Each structure stands twice: as structure tokens, then as C-alpha cells.
């Protein structure tokens with residue numbers, strides 16, 4: 001029998017806990033981490049009969065902010081729906097979420113399409129101890145933004161990179177800590193395998209992934225597990241699986257619900273939310289520089305892609321870099337500062353921008369000024385680039401700038417542009 005090659009089809013669902021001061025549908029504080037159990041509650045977030053929810057405007061704005069930062073289109077009319085299911089962490093018997101009119105949809109991050117960005121309420125937390133299950137309602141009702149991608153990912157590495165980028169954006173927007181360990185960022189992976197590129201008729205969901213490494217490993221594990229089943233002619237069952245970090249494997253938790261099992265219907269206690277184009281514009285204006293643009297700017301300052309990425313991924317490093325660069329005179333000093341920060345030759349937490357600038361000026365490589373050495377490099381560059389030289393003689397003066405760049409490159413940026421420009425002009429005189 002010829003073995004088929006199976007191609008993974010992967011989609012992601014990400015829940016982001018917003019750090020608004022108050023909960024999604026009541027005035028209780030959201031700061032539940034480390035607080036004594038059931039001290040941040042009220043009839044609304046305890047799900048007591050007759051209690052009425054009212055929507056947190058800031059949470060709505062932040063959800064839209066996330067959506068816009070992910071290139072989504074914001075809907076002018078959105079509404080809340082009830083997602084019905086029974087579980088002890090959900091005393092109402094339903095979660096207030098969004099179904100067919102989410103706040104945002106049709107976005108993109110990197111090459112991955114974003115299906116939707118919606119807002120919902122977090123559930124209570126269940127604590128299992130000594131054969132008992134205790135329920136802490138401090139987390140119940142905390143605003144959660146759910147981001148759902150299209151099944152556009154094809155491997156574990158790509159999923160990890162995507163999630164890291166997303167985490168960076170969430171943190172940049174200032175709407176969440178995006179902390180995997182504390183659960184303010186929760187990841188779910190949907191994965192199935194195809195032989196012909198068609199979407200298969202089953203889907204496995206993996207939960208409890210509280211690190212990017214686990215996402216990577218769980219995907220790899222599932223690819224192996226599912227392809228073994230498929231090779232035997234069996235179809236993997238549609239189910240939710242957990243991740244066992246000790247055994248480094250996924251395990252079956254329960255069969256997966258379909259959307260129609262939840263009996264979604266509009267939340268009668270909340271009005272639909274109208275968002276006008278000017279409000280969307282206003283939210284758009286509040287979006288700070290995103291990592292992708294920051295990276296572009298750092299590249300223009302002379303950093304390599306890797307250097308830019310390392311600095312951007314650490315807010316402390318990025319802050320020090322941003323505060324130091326205005327004090328510098330040229331790209332060489334900027335390079336030196338980047339290297340000092342990246343190689344941890346300075347204590348990032350304790351160095352002031354002024355100290356770092358002074359250090360970089362002492363350590364920046366010395367200018368290469370020797371005329372004879374530079375003239376030799378100029379001649380090498382000219383003979384290696386006959387086309388540019390010819391262009392120059394044809395009257396294309398910009399060819400000099402190209403040659404200048406080549407020479408500066410050969411000196412690893414250590415030559416002074418005006419001096420080199422003069423040497424090139426001299427060499428080009430026939």
C-alpha cells in the first residue's frame with residue numbers, strides 16, 4: 001500500500017483576559033489573581049436569578065482595538081448572545097458571548113487570516129483538591145477577547161511564531177498582561193490532517209496549552225498520532241484533548257460540541273451595540289506603533305532583522321533603546337548600543353540612556369580615515385561594479401550613491417561618507 005502524505009490544517013483560538021478595572025457585566029474588580037476566593041463577586045457575576053448585566057464600555061473599545069490592530073473590519077452593529085452549556089463554573093447555565101455579530105471580523109496577521117474577534121465573559125475557576133472541587137467566582141465575568149483564526153497554519157513552528165507575534169501586539173496595545181502562566185492568555189489549537197488539501201470532516205481541539213513550547217509539541221504529537229490512525233484507515237474522532245506536560249502527549253477529554261449544540265440566541269438583557277464610523281476612527285487613532293512597523297523603523301536605523309526582533313520582544317530593552325538613540329550621532333553608535341543591549345553587556349534595568357550613550361561613544365568602532373586604505377577599497381568596488389560606473393558616465397549621477405553604499409559596506413560602516421564620496425569622484429575622473 002502506498003502511504004499517503006498527510007498535510008496538517010491548523011487553526012488557533014486565543015482567549016485574552018482584558019485588564020480593565022471592572023468586570024464585563026458588573027462593577028466587581030477584575031484583579032482576581034492571588035485574591036482570597038469569592039471576595040470579588042456580586043449577584044451579576046455569581047449568576048444569581050434576576051441579576052441584570054450591563055456592558056463595560058472600555059472592554060468593548062479594547063476588543064475593537066485588538067480587532068483593528070489585527071486588520072479586522074469593525075462591525076457597526078454588534079450584539080451579545082447566550083452560549084448555553086452546563087458546567088459548575090457557569091452558574092447561569094450560559095455564557096454571554098457573541099455569535100453572528102461579533103465586534104470585528106475578517107482580519108489578518110502575518111499570512112494568517114483572522115476570522116473574528118469577539119467579546120465574552122470569563123467563567124469561574126474550579127479548584128480540585130482532596131477529592132473535592134471548589135469554585136472561585138473571582139474570575140467569573142472578567143472580560144475575555146476571543147480571537148479565532150482561519151485554518152491557515154500548516155506547522156508547529158509557524159503556530160508558535162504567530163502566537164508570539166500576537167502576544168507582543170496584545171501587550172503593546174496595553175489591554176492585557178498576555179501572561180500564559182497566569183492564564184491571561186489562553187491558547188487552543190484545532191488540528192486535522194488532509195491528504196488532498198480539502199478540509200477533513202473531523203477536527204481535534206487541544207486545550208490547556210500554557211506555553212508556546214507546549215503548543216509546538218502538542219501539534220507535533222497530534223500530527224504523529226493522527227497520521228498513524230489515518231494510515232491504518234481509521235478516522236480520528238472529533239474531540240477535545242488536553243495536554244499532559246509530564247508525559248509530553250495529548251489525551252482525550254471529551255467529544256467536541258458543534259456550534260448548534262450550544263443553542264445560541266440573542267442575549268435579551270443587553271441591547272445591540274451600535275458603533276459609529278467616527279468611534280472606530282477614534283479607536284484606530286489610539287493604536288500605538290505595532291511591532292511590525294517598529295521593526296521596519298529599526299531596520300532603517302541600521303539594525304539587522306534579528307537585532308530588531310530581539311530588542312522589540314523585550315519591553316525593557318526596547319524602552320532603553322528608544323530612549324538612548326536620540327542621544328546618538330550616527331548609525332555606528334546605534335549599532336553599538338543595540339549590541340550592548342542584546343549581548344547584555346549593560347544591565348538593562350539599571351543603566352540610564354545617558355550612561356549607555358556615553359559608553360557607546362567610547363566603544364563605537366573608530367572611523368577608518370586612512371586615505372590610501374580607502375582609495376584601495378574604492379578601486380576594488382569600481383572594478384567590481386562596471387555597470388554602475390558606466391551609468392555614471394552616461395550621466396546617471398545617482399550611481400555614485402550606489403557605489404558609496406558599496407564602499408561603506410566594505411568598511412562595515414566605519415568610513416565617513418563625505419570622504420568616500422570625494423574619493424569616488426576623484427577615481428571616476430577620466
Ligand code: ZN
Nearest residue numbers: 026028042045
Ligand atoms: Zn460582579
Ligand code: MN
Nearest residue numbers: 015097120146
Ligand atoms: Mn470562548
